[in-house]
Amino acid sequence: MEIRATCLNCMDGRVQLPVLLWIKENYTVDFVDVITEAGMDGVLSDQEDIREVLRSITISVNVNKSFKFFVAGHFDCRGNPVEEKIHCQQIKRAVERLKNYWPNHDIIGLWVDKNWQVSVISQG
Numbered sequence: 519m520e521i522r523a524t525c526l527n528c529m530d531g532r533v534q535l536p537v538l539l540w541i542k543e544n545y546t547v548d549f550v551d552v553i554t555e556a557g558m559d560g561v562l563s564d565q566e567d568i569r570e571v572l573r574s575i576t577i578s579v580n581v582n583k584s585f586k587f588f589v590a591g592h593f594d595c596r597g598n599p600v601e602e603k604i605h606c607q608q609i610k611r612a613v614e615r616l617k618n619y620w621p622n623h624d625i626i627g628l629w630v631d632k633n634w635q636v637s638v639i640s641q642g
């Protein structure tokens with residue numbers, strides 16, 4: 519059976535390939551479902567109503583059988599223009615928030631730096 523994961527990322531075109539390639543290099547995954555918002559880390563951390571994002575994740579989990587989530591934030595995010603330190607806090611909060619809904623899923627928080635390098639900053 520195919521192995522699926524879900525990536526919650528910014529809509530910024532610069533971060534799609536770096537994050538997807540990094541996931542494919544570091545995890546055994548056949549397909550990555552991608553859900554985007556402008557500044558996804560800020561949305562998941564601070565926005566009260568995230569029902570639309572949860573709806574997409576639910577399809578990814580229930581229908582596509584995704585078993586692992588990635589939440590990414592990135593350098594120079596124009597949809598969520600805050601300092602790197604704040605991004606990191608938001609990514610951690612986003613991981614914890616999603617963990618409440620999917621306690622049995624691995625949820626990995628990623629930071630994409632100014633060289634478009636990806637690193638793990640949080641795990642839930």
Ligand SMILES: [Zn+2]
Binds near residue numbers: 596
């Ligand atoms: Zn962004």
